[in-house]
Amino acid sequence: MLLFEVRWLPGTDAGQREVGQRSIESCPEMLPELSTNFELLVAKLSGGSTLGMSIGRSPRRPAMCLQCDGFSNEEVELQITNTIRMYGNAVQFIENPDPTKTFGYTVGLTAHGHPEFLVRGLDMVTTCELLNPLAQRVITTGEIFGHQHTAHYLGQQLLYFMRLPDAGAHLLEAVVRYGTAMTALEIHIIDSWPPPPELLAEAARRDGTGCGSDTSWWGRPSAN
Incomplete structure (x- = not known):
């Protein structure tokens, strides 16, 4: 950045x-x-x-949210629209005083017939550096990711993808643009294969029906 x-x-x-x-x-x-x-x-x-x-x-960390920085809803929407028009996707980052509750997601992949990506527990820079290249793989090469797929990350770690059953409750900007057509994959960063047992168990709960854990979103397993 x-x-x-x-x-x-x-x-x-x-x-x-x-x-x-x-x-x-x-x-x-x-x-x-x-x-x-x-x-x-x-x-x-x-x-x-x-x-x-x-x-x-600038040596100082800037404001992360345009709305927090004084921009109107209309101006933020225009910024996202322009970014999607230019690159095919945008990234929304949601801050929280609790760093484990921060998350970011793509907006734009639905228009390419692909689930949006979401990752939680990372800072804004890392979130952008992870999501934007993945989105470009979908947009420019037609690569497809799905439930329980994996991908290499930084040459050493693995990305593990899981269906996000309640995506509409979290990817609000994508819902506004794409409605019920929008689906999402949650990304977990793991050190090696196989994933931790709790992630495999959660993936099994989400498999097929798309239903996941009964616990709150923040209480679900995350490797990040």
């Missing part, structure tokens, strides 16, 4: 005292999109005023 810091000034003279700043974040492959969204960014920062701006790499 690349972190940028945007500073805005009361004029075009870079020597003037700055009146505010905003940190933003972008994956390297998203840099073309960054330039297309500067008009929206400038409007949000300036509030309609004429401001000078300087841009540099």
Whole structure:
């Protein structure tokens, strides 16, 4: 991930005292999109005023959620739509004070006839670095993943996929766009084959019928 810091000034003279700043974040492959969204960014920062701006790499962690950063629902929807139009998918990341309850998921794979991906318990950067390449494998090469499939991750670990029976309760952005056509696979990172017994047991409960554990989502097994 690349972190940028945007500073805005009361004029075009870079020597003037700055009146505010905003940190933003972008994956390297998203840099073309960054330039297309500067008009929206400038409007949000300036509030309609004429401001000078300087841009540099930011050492600080930026806001992870556009809505938390002051963007409206309509602006967030536009950002997701533009990302899907450009790359075929977007990633939604849901923060929580409890790091075990953070999760991220793809939006866009349903349009390619494939389940969306969801992973929980990772930070935002790792989530994007995991989900985006997987999504591109589906979009660009037609690769298909399914319940209890595996895939290599970072050359050493394995990804283990399981059907997510209550996907509509968690992948809200995907539900809004695709309705009941949307299904999802939950991804677990495991060190070796076979998966831990509790994961195999959970997968067996979800097999065939799509029904899973009766426990709450956060109480279900996760290898991440």
